Amino acid sequence: MKMFYKTFIAVFVMILVIIISISSILLSNNIRDSRQALIDQHKIYGRLISKQMEVGYLQSDWPYESLNEVTQSEDFLFWWVVKEDGTIYRSDNISFMKTNAFDYFPQLRDWQNFNESIYLNENQDYAIYFRSFQYGKDTWTIWLGFSTDAISRSIIMNSLSVMIISLVVLAIISIILYFLVKSFTDPIVRLRDGTIEITRGNMDYKLDIKSDDEIGELASSFNQMTVDLKKSSDKLQEYSTGLEKKIYERTAEIEKRDTELLIINRQLEEANVKLKSLDFQKDEFISLVAHELKTPLTSIQGFTQVLKDKEAFNDPEKNSHYLELIEKNANRLYNLVTDIVDSSRLNLGRLKFNIEVHDPYRIFNEVKEDMTITISKKGLTPEFIIEENLPKINADFERTMQVLHNLMSNSIKFTEQGVISLNVKKDGEFVKFEVKDTGAGIPDENKAALFSRFYQVDSQLTRKVGGSGLGLSICKGLVEGMGGKIGFESTAGKGSTFHFTLPIAKDIAREV
Numbered sequence: 001m002k003m004f005y006k007t008f009i010a011v012f013v014m015i016l017v018i019i020i021s022i023s024s025i026l027l028s029n030n031i032r033d034s035r036q037a038l039i040d041q042h043k044i045y046g047r048l049i050s051k052q053m054e055v056g057y058l059q060s061d062w063p064y065e066s067l068n069e070v071t072q073s074e075d076f077l078f079w080w081v082v083k084e085d086g087t088i089y090r091s092d093n094i095s096f097m098k099t100n101a102f103d104y105f106p107q108l109r110d111w112q113n114f115n116e117s118i119y120l121n122e123n124q125d126y127a128i129y130f131r132s133f134q135y136g137k138d139t140w141t142i143w144l145g146f147s148t149d150a151i152s153r154s155i156i157m158n159s160l161s162v163m164i165i166s167l168v169v170l171a172i173i174s175i176i177l178y179f180l181v182k183s184f185t186d187p188i189v190r191l192r193d194g195t196i197e198i199t200r201g202n203m204d205y206k207l208d209i210k211s212d213d214e215i216g217e218l219a220s221s222f223n224q225m226t227v228d229l230k231k232s233s234d235k236l237q238e239y240s241t242g243l244e245k246k247i248y249e250r251t252a253e254i255e256k257r258d259t260e261l262l263i264i265n266r267q268l269e270e271a272n273v274k275l276k277s278l279d280f281q282k283d284e285f286i287s288l289v290a291h292e293l294k295t296p297l298t299s300i301q302g303f304t305q306v307l308k309d310k311e312a313f314n315d316p317e318k319n320s321h322y323l324e325l326i327e328k329n330a331n332r333l334y335n336l337v338t339d340i341v342d343s344s345r346l347n348l349g350r351l352k353f354n355i356e357v358h359d360p361y362r363i364f365n366e367v368k369e370d371m372t373i374t375i376s377k378k379g380l381t382p383e384f385i386i387e388e389n390l391p392k393i394n395a396d397f398e399r400t401m402q403v404l405h406n407l408m409s410n411s412i413k414f415t416e417q418g419v420i421s422l423n424v425k426k427d428g429e430f431v432k433f434e435v436k437d438t439g440a441g442i443p444d445e446n447k448a449a450l451f452s453r454f455y456q457v458d459s460q461l462t463r464k465v466g467g468s469g470l471g472l473s474i475c476k477g478l479v480e481g482m483g484g485k486i487g488f489e490s491t492a493g494k495g496s497t498f499h500f501t502l503p504i505a506k507d508i509a510r511e512v
Helices: 003-055 063-071 107-110 149-199 214-241 245-307 317-350 360-377 399-413 458-463 470-480
Strands: 076-082 087-093 116-120 128-137 138-147 354-358 380-384 394-395 419-427 428-439 486-493 495-503
Touching: 003 128, 003 138, 003 149, 063 317, 076 380, 116 399, 214 486, 245 317, 354 360, 354 399, 354 486, 360 380, 360 419, 394 399, 394 495, 399 428, 399 470, 399 495, 470 486, 470 495
Parallel strands: 380 419
Antiparallel strands: 076 087, 076 138, 116 128, 128 138, 354 394, 419 428, 428 495, 486 495
């Protein structure tokens, strides 16, 4: 559909809706006013008659002139004077007298107690005016019935008038609208034709539209656009002569990027290999944890069963030995579960630290007391050295003890003979803890991943002593969580030195 018809129909429909809306409002107001005028007219009659009845006598002094005036109206239906019980005392039609009004209008029984009102039936083809008045001790009611046909006639006449006026107005507006829309769409059609010519390559096409409105400005802009397009086309032609050279250069750049992409792809492949290795390590860890959990549990279960035996129970020496083994395996199980929980919390960032000011000498003495017997029990030589006048440190006491116990337990585990030493000294703004052993040492190929979770050095000694592969990764997380750093030096077959630092106390105690 062309733009002219679209615009014309859209505006026409909008105007038509407006006219219909206005006509509906006018008709609605007219109906309301006609109904109200008819009601007001009969209210006046009713008030006049009832007032005259109040000051007269029902038997002799009737307001006949007023009643005759009412009955001469073409809308009049009947008038009744009704007693309280509904008996029609007087009527314009003698056949209704002494009958009951509610027999004709049973729906009006509830309308008896009122001073003045008008009842309109549901179909609104008639109405009854009521007005009560007092005569002596009795209450009477004047009923005036009238037709509402006058309202219908008024509606029909007004509807015809409004419809004729609306049609005339619509016809005039349609003629005006036709020329307005045509004057608006014709330049747009010419602009469309000009656009088609431009797309066909006719850069010399010009629009001949002369007006002072926005359409004229658009035509001028269009003509200027054709001039600019022609200039751009000429420049484009000049540019295309050197395009091949630029394409060649761009191709070389793309080849270079392809090479870079190959390198990135190779790096991704290497990362994928590492991920597979980590996945393999995870599976190994699960298998290892299952084994590590099963071993002490089996021992605890076995020795518990043995203790149930009466002969073993009555042998204090065996009883003590079995309880010692149960305690050892229970501690092993507890340490494994603790490592797993701590590792998980560190990995999720949920492990809290209670950082307070601590004396390094207290930490040193407690570790010395705890580990001396353990070191000596394996046949190794303990060595504990601490520098004098050390400053206090900011640390979590329990976590620091956990790191030292873990490092020294590792040294004991992987050392068959020689010395296990702890050396504490000042290192700049930190206090440095060093755990040194003369054990198996760490091969160079295993050093890079030593602090990784689940990682264990694959050796005969490692398989012999067991472990979860979490200890060193936990130590690293704990030390860094307290603001320090951890590291090591090791030579395969000659031993290892693990060291970590904790900051000298400068800040107030805090919990992180």
